[in-house]
Amino acid sequence: MSAINNYQNRGPLPDLKDLEHCNTAATTMGVYSSLGTLAFSLASRNPFATWTSLAALAGSLFGHHSAREATEKNELRMTTYSLVDVVTEKNDQIKTKDKIIQDQQGEIERLTVINAELEDKVKRLEQTQKSFDELNEEHIKILEEQTKQIEEKRDILSKLTGLVEGYETRKAKHVEEMRETRQQREALQSDIKALLAEQKKINENLAERVHGLGEVASRVDQGVKD
Known part of the structure; x- marks a missing residue:
């Protein structure tokens, strides 16, 4: 699970590595879109819009975090299958x-x-x-x-x-x-x-x-x- 921990240690906000995978690339766009909406809500001093934007941002961050874990688990599974094939071939x-x-x-x-x-x-x-x-x-x-x-x-x-x-x-x-x-x-x-x-x-x-x-x-x- 060390590879998954590496994703977690990168922080909650998206980074360039997230753009390498389709799932995390989509959630990255969602997070930054929510941040833009939140910034606009703060600028307009609209409390309701601000709280709504915060909720949307939290949802986007949660979805992004889940997409990260799913992507890493999939990579880990594929790596494990590859290692099993290599070990079988060596045997x-x-x-x-x-x-x-x-x-x-x-x-x-x-x-x-x-x-x-x-x-x-x-x-x-x-x-x-x-x-x-x-x-x-x-x-x-x-x-x-x-x-x-x-x-x-x-x-x-x-x-x-x-x-x-x-x-x-x-x-x-x-x-x-x-x-x-x-x-x-x-x-x-x-x-x-x-x-x-x-x-x-x-x-x-x-x-x-x-x-x-x-x-x-x-x-x-x-x-x-x-």
Whole structure:
């Protein structure tokens, strides 16, 4: 009601601010018209006309005061409606931002689970590759030892020359296949690690966006409270 009190504190007589509204502008003209009539009555020294003019002036002042209060109450009501609309809009914005934050947090949690699964697969792949490499090394050592034994007995086992040559060919082919397989596994591991690094970067970006939206929501909430 402070705005209405401002009208009351301006005094009973009309002022320039009253001319800004149709209701108070009309009553302003009425008050000054009554004042003119009163002045004329006083000048004519007519007691009846003077009292009548005073009564008319009192009525005009009362009507003007009522028009002021009605105008201010109407302005206050419109201001209140506007504030309610603003608060409602801000609340809707906050709810929307909260929903976005929740969705992004859910996406981060889902990506975290996927990352954990990928990391577990990489660890198992590394363990499998390590076991495979150890087995290959052991197999190659056996092949080398067998080849050495065959070479030492080549003079005695001349009839097995063809077999040894075929064995050497198979050994070379097997070693080449093992080398290619290892290269393929290393390439696959490199691709998976690159995917994990990219996924980690995506998670960090999403976390920064969630943090930024949280700050925006806090500022909006603080602005609504203010």
